[in-house]
Amino acid sequence: MERGGCDLQGPRSRVGQPQNPYWTLMTVVTRFAPSPTGYLHIGGARTALFCWLYARAKGGKFLLRIEDTDKERSTQAAIDAILDGLNWLGLGGDEPPVLQSTRAARHAEVAHELVKRGAAYHCPVTAEELQARRDEAEGLQKKKAAEGSLSDADAARMADLLKPFRSPWRDPAKPVPPGAATVIRLRMPDTRELTVADHVQGTVSRAYADLDELVLLRSDGSPTYMLAVVVDDHDMGVTHVIRGDDHFLNTFRQLPIYIGMDWPQPDYSHVPLIHGPDGKKLSKRHGATAVDEYRDVLGYLPEAMRNYLLRLGWSHGDDEIIPDDQAIAWFDLDGLNKAPARLDFVKLDSVNKHYMALADDQRVFALWSARPEAKALGVDELSRIEAATGALKGRAANLVQFSEHARFLTNLRPIALEGKAAAQLNDEARTRLSTLLPALEGVQDWSEPAIKAALTQFCEQNSISLGKIGPVLRAVLTGGAPAPDITLVLALLGRNEAFARMSDHARAGG
């Protein structure tokens, strides 16, 4: 092993004096480092959750860093959207977010230090030259695909081009032409291999010879991502890097920087990406990739999202419902799965339903009232629904369904009868309904128990079961919309609305 990698025992045996106080104290520091490309991706949210949980589980710190080194693509709006998504999920950082762009000078300083130490060198090879090399390789690949085979010369040329890049200027004896614009390039050894002991991916080795000599500092003096992550992680005292496994191979590119600077290496965990229900990498085509859609459109609760996302790729025996405190107590890196998991909205629904039922009535109502369908309603209807929230929240899997379950409380008289509800309303039923009305009119206190008592009494006096009147009542009151217990429906609608709905149909039938 090339003096690095990390062992599975936790923050690596930091040989020498730890240069960072956190390591001295063995305090865990994790970070989530999104690039501001517009919104918080659901997969990123899960990664953030893992980082957050691990920090909490170990009594450490969870930090945020915005990777905005690409100024072209970074906007304040995107940064705000990501922070907003994180905050909604309750995954705010323990310190204000670090903006990577503000640290360019420090990055450059490290690049020059690496040159001084011989771990990197100035290189005048241009991006265009490199691109030409890749283009030529691609051309030969296409030729091979088209013609089935290649001449020996072409095959050799292609093999050569496909090899990891080695600049002629890596040889210290070869002086850079005076005046030439240069980048600072990382020097990769030609022999030996690097080993990473990743908590998720296991112990994986890669030959240095398979690694490109990547650019650390661009010709304009700005740092590349590969340099910036390492410097920032080091300076921020990050002990545990938990990130998407699309970065796994990048680890092998970054480790030489730690080695060149003689910095202790962090512990790595590369978690698999989330796939769509069809098993393909999650993309916009699948719908909901941005977490704000889960909140604003799909109507899920943040605690449900945390629970669901946690179970996607992590497990603790047979446990499914894992509230935050339990998650913090149980979370560990070794419970993470290696294979990508698919998003399953049906399961998310069931988890969310659980948390909706537990949630405070006022909170559920407040969340629901922010939705567009709520904004279209009048004051009476809203207060009716507010009063019904406790009875309705446990019946819906999300706020969209909550709307559906609350529909019977909105004013739509005369109620249009749907499907089975219409079938209930025959002449006999109308007549019975008409005889019921006076009995209910006698109810002084329009409350659920009083209504129930009146209904029971009515059934006894007429020697019928509730089954004879219940379905009809339900039909005229709700039109077939989902609704709870019939006495509760009467109570929730309020005396006036209930009678109005009943009268509409009682009279119509004579």
Added chain:
RNA sequence: GGUCCCUUCGUCUAUCGGUUAGGACAUCUGGUUUUCAACCAGGAAAGAGGGGUUCGACUCCCCUAGGGACUGCCA
């Protein structure tokens, strides 16, 4: 093309050489019932394929197939 990774019921997963391969969601059947929902009971449902190693393999090794990541002066 190269390097690396992945593969247990439809889905998320348990199992860490010996189990009737367990749980959850979904699904199906039955029950309860004032529609839908909820609830209760029960059922069906899995180790990608092929070779090894072993007394014994879902577990270890190899090959194949399928999927994925990386291969930028993007992050």
